[in-house]
C-alpha cells in the first residue's frame with residue numbers, strides 16, 4: 001500500500017508571529033520555520049503503518065518554493081521513502097493546493113493520503129477535505145486513531161461531543177489531530193540517509209491548472225491586545241472583585 | 251442575495267451557535283434559508299422554524315444523512331447551492347468536516363472561521379492562532395463560508411419560517427458510521443456556557459478535576475482543559491480549549507494550572523473576564539488575566555468553592 005503525505009512549511013509553533021508595519025501581511029523574515037505540527041503527525045502515522053507492514057511506500061510532497069525542500073528532507077529523515085516538491089513562488093489558495101495534489105493522486109494512485117487537519121499559519125482546515133471531494137474519495141478528518149482493515153480503514157475522529165468512528169472504503173483521505181501519535185525525532189544516521197533519498201522537483205505551472213487566486217488578502221492587523229490585570233493576594237479579594245468590580249458572579 | 255445556512259444539530263437539538271451564524275448572514279444581508287439534513291430530525295425542524303430572520307427551512311430527513319457523513323451531506327449541499335449566492339455553516343465539527351468538500355465541488359475557495367463581515371465579499375478572520383487578523387476578499391461569485399460563532403450575537407427565536415421537505419437522498423456509498431463515544435455531562439456546553447473553568451497540567455491527574463466540579467456547580471460553569479491535560483489522559487478530548495480545540499468566549503474564564511501557551515490563548519482570550527490561578531508568577535497566562543492569584547491551586551480551589 002502506497003501512502004502519500006502532503007506537508008507544509010510553516011512558522012515554528014513556538015514563535016509568536018508579528019504583523020508587518022504596513023499591514024500587508026505577517027513578517028516571516030528571519031523567523032524559524034518548521035514542518036507544520038499536524039503534518040509531522042501525518043508523516044509519523046505513515047511511518048508507523050509501514051513499520052506495522054500495512055504500508056509499503058511513503059511519498060512526502062510539498063508545494064512551495066525551494067525552501068520547503070528542507071521540510072521534505074525532514075520527512076525523509078523521519079521515514080518517508082521519496083519526496084516530491086511542486087515548485088511555486090505563489091501563495092496558493094487551499095483549493096489550488098488540493099487541485100495540484102489531485103493530479104499527484106491520479107499519477108501515484110496511493111491507497112491512503114494522510115494530511116494535517118490544518119496548518120498553524122492560515123488555520124484554514126480545508127485542504128484534506130477539498131482533496132477528498134476532488135478525487136471523489138471518502139475522508140476521515142481530525143483522526144485520533146487509524147486502523148487498516150482489509151479494503152477499509154477505520155478512522156476515529158475527534159468531534160465536538162467526543163469521538164466518532166467511521167469506516168471508509170480505500171483509497172481514502174485522512175487528516176490528523178494532535179492525539180493520533182507522538183512524532184519521533186529523526187536520528188542523525190537517518191538525517192544523513194535522507195540526503196540521498198530521491199527528491200523530484202516539478203513546476204506547478206506544468207500541471208495545466210488555472211491557479212489564478214480566488215481570494216485577495218487586503219490587510220493583516222495585530223489582534224486587540226488585552227491589558228494585563230492585577231494580582232490579588234487572597235481568595236476573598238478575588239471573590240469580592242468578581243462580584244463587585246467585574247460583576248460576573250452573583 | 252440568497253443565503254443558505256447549514257444547521258448544526260444532533261437530530262434532536264439545534265446547536266445554539268447556529269443562531270449566531272444567522273446573525274453573521276444578516277450582516278451580509280439577503281434572503282436567509284436554513285437546511286436541516288439528518289434523520290428523524292423533526293425536533294430540530296421545529297426549533298429551526300422559530301429562528302428569527304429566516305424565510306424557509308429546507309429539510310432533508312433521510313437515513314443517508316443520519317450521521318451527517320461529509321461524503322453524503324456535501325453532495326446534498328452542493329446540489330442545493332445552485333439556488334444560492336452564499337453557503338454558510340458554523341465552524342463546528344460538522345461544518346468544518348463537510349464544507350470544504352462543498353467549496354471544492356463548486357470550484358470556489360472557502361473562507362474559514364470568519365469573525366467579521368466587512369461587505370458581501372470581504373470578511374475578517376483570525377490567522378496564526380489569532381495572533382494576526384486577516385481581512386480577505388473573496389473573488390468567487392459563490393461564497394462558501396464558515397463562521398466562528400463566538401464573534402457574533404445570537405438572533406432571537408420568535409420567527410415562523412416555512413418548511414420545505416426535500417426528497418434528496420444522496421449517498422456516496424464510500425463511507426459508513428461505526429459508532430460514537432460521546433461524553434455524557436449534565437453541565438452546559440463549553441461553547442454555550444457563561445462561565446468556564448479549565449484545568450491544565452497543574453491539575454496533576456483526572457481525579458483532581460473534582461476540585462473544579464464543586465466550583466463549576468456553584469457557578470453553573472462548563473469545565474474545560476488545556477491540551478496537556480487532555481494528552482495526559484486527565485479528561486476527554488472534547489474538553490480541550492484552544493487553537494485546535496474549542497473556541498470559547500464566556501463572561502468569566504478561570505484558568506487553573508494552565509501556563510497560557512499561545513495555542514491555548516487562541517481559544518479563550520476573547521473571554522470577558524479572565525482569572526488565572528497559577529503558582530508561577532511568570533506564567534504567560536497572567537499577561538492576559540484580569541485577575542490573577544499566584545498560589546498553589548490545591549490551596550486556592552477548596553477555599554474558592556467555600557467562599558462562592
Ligand SMILES: Cc1cc2nc3c(=O)[nH]c(=O)nc-3n(C[C@H](O)[C@H](O)[C@H](O)COP(=O)(O)OP(=O)(O)OC[C@H]3O[C@@H](n4cnc5c(N)ncnc54)[C@H](O)[C@@H]3O)c2cc1C
Pocket residue numbers: 013037038120178449450451452453475476477478479490491492493494495496506507508509510511512513514517527528529530533545546547548
Ligand atoms: C499544533 C499545536 C496545537 C495546539 N493546540 C492546543 C490547544 O488547542 N489547546 C491547548 O491548551 N494547547 C494546545 N497546544 C499545546 C500548547 O502549546 C501547550 O503545550 C499547552 O497548552 C500546555 O498546557 P498547560 O498549560 O496545561 O501545561 P504547562 O504549560 O505544563 O503548564 C502547567 C502550568 O501549571 C502550573 N502549575 C503546576 N502545578 C501547580 C499548582 N500546584 N498550583 C498552581 N499552578 C500550578 C505551572 O506553573 C504551569 O504554568 C498546541 C500545541 C501545538 C504544537
